[in-house]
Amino acid sequence: MVTYDIDAMDRKIKEIKKAAEELEMIGGEIEAVKRNLTRLKATIKMLELNISDAKLVYFS
Secondary structure, three states: OOOOOHHHHHHHHHHHHHHHHHHHHHHHOOOOHHHHHHHHHHHHHHHHHHHHHHHHHHHH
């Protein structure tokens, strides 16, 4: 059986989210940065939802 470190994945996703927020603060007025951050934040949100689902499956 394959095991996954869900908590480590959760921590890494939070780091990515924090980095995206920092990028938004320092370069968010550049149009290309704004557009890419919008997509990145949507992807991060999906990762957060996937990991919360995985926590329910693996830890309940």
